[in-house]
Amino acid sequence: MAARRVTDMKSLSAALHSAREGSGEVRRVLLSASFRPRLPGLTKMVSKLSKEGAYRKGLEVYYTLPDLNITPDTAITNSAISACDKGGQWQSALEIFASMEVLLLRRDAITYSSIISALAKGKQWATALEVFDDMQARGVEADVVTCCSLISALERGGQWQLAEQLFVQMTHPGAGPHPFALSCGRFTSPGCQPA
Structure with a gap:
């Protein structure tokens, strides 16, 4: 150079x-x-x-x-x-995610969405689920991006039932799925199964 x-x-x-x-x-x-x-x-x-x-x-x-x-x-x-x-x-x-603890950095929804997305691409569904549980335990509200990333991680890991449960949690009672939830994987209605 x-x-x-x-x-x-x-x-x-x-x-x-x-x-x-x-x-x-x-x-x-x-x-x-x-x-x-x-x-x-x-x-x-x-x-x-x-x-x-x-x-x-x-x-x-x-x-x-x-x-x-x-x-x-x-x-x-x-x-x-x-x-x-x-x-x-x-x-x-x-x-890098783990280093945030040492650096005393606050993890926010963007942090969790990014790490869960990376774990999804790496087919690390169990770790993605642990990270999601940590997010909830810390009181960080999951947004649609986070949930879609977790559904993707579960789907890629062959965990269809867990993915379906999360999809159902993203629906509004009696009103159908959240509009953004329809873009999360193959789930277009509760009860769907892998193709």
């Missing part, structure tokens, strides 16, 4: 896009910047890189935070878990 002067978020973004994944260039770019990037900008950068398919670079940004003397917050940690999800790295997502 040709050396380029990194003086602001725009030039940082360009330099990170040019950096080779896994080569240490992402870390070098961040540490050699002539300005100190702030956490909100880095959070957006992790998210942007992940959405562009460069999730590894996003994770490199996240893992470089201690070298920048920046303590991660819930938002950037959620972005890192989401990057793991997009990259199919459920083990890394679980490690």
Whole structure:
């Protein structure tokens, strides 16, 4: 990578896009910047890189935070878990999720949705269910995205009855399923079975 002067978020973004994944260039770019990037900008950068398919670079940004003397917050940690999800790295997502306890970071609905989605892609239905139970025990309200991710995890793990039970819980008594529940897997009505 040709050396380029990194003086602001725009030039940082360009330099990170040019950096080779896994080569240490992402870390070098961040540490050699002539300005100190702030956490909100880095959070957006992790998210942007992940959405562009460069999730590894996003994770490199996240893992470089201690070298920048920046303590991660819930938002950037959620972005890192989401990057793991997009990259199919459920083990890394679980490690980052566990680190939130050590860092005393509050886990929110986005945190739980992201980790459960990563676990679903990794066919880790039992762990996804444990995470969902932890969410409920901590009083974090599950949203439709979280429930859909859990249904997907259960479905991919062959746990049709548990998935159906969760789907039924997402319905309004006497009013049919929540409109978003219809997009959660193959479940279009209670009593459905795998094809």
